[in-house]
Amino acid sequence: MSWFPRPSSPRAALRDLAAVLRHSSREQRIGAALALLATGIIVAEFLIDSRFGAMPTPTPTYVQLYASNRTDAQIVADQKKEQADKAAIAKEQQRQYKELEKRFGIE
Numbered sequence: 811m812s813w814f815p816r817p818s819s820p821r822a823a824l825r826d827l828a829a830v831l832r833h834s835s836r837e838q839r840i841g842a843a844l845a846l847l848a849t850g851i852i853v854a855e856f857l858i859d860s861r862f863g864a865m866p867t868p869t870p871t872y873v874q875l876y877a878s879n880r881t882d883a884q885i886v887a888d889q890k891k892e893q894a895d896k897a898a899i900a901k902e903q904q905r906q907y908k909e910l911e912k913r914f915g916i917e
Contacts, residue, residue, distance in 0.1 A: 876888075
């Protein structure tokens with residue numbers, strides 16, 4: 811196999827692994843088995859979740875189209891209107907937060 815270094819082969823790697831396992835203590839083998847088990851469980855959960863998990867719903871993106879022959883005055887008027895709408899939304903949120911502050915006694 812071409813991805814292994816020149817003096818190695820899959821057979822030699824398995825023999826080396828077997829030699830390491832033969833000369834290790836019982837505690838080391840238990841620790842290695844638990845580490846492999848924990849890793850296997852995590853990988854299995856990712857695989858199961860990717861197949862059966864809840865998929866996110868697609869979010870539509872709305873784009874407002876403008877006429878290409880708009881004047882600068884129309885553009886400025888639209889920007890002012892949008893800014894006023896944003897300010898109204900921010901003011902409403904601030905009012906709601908103040909209401910919550912009063913309700914929960916936050917200072």
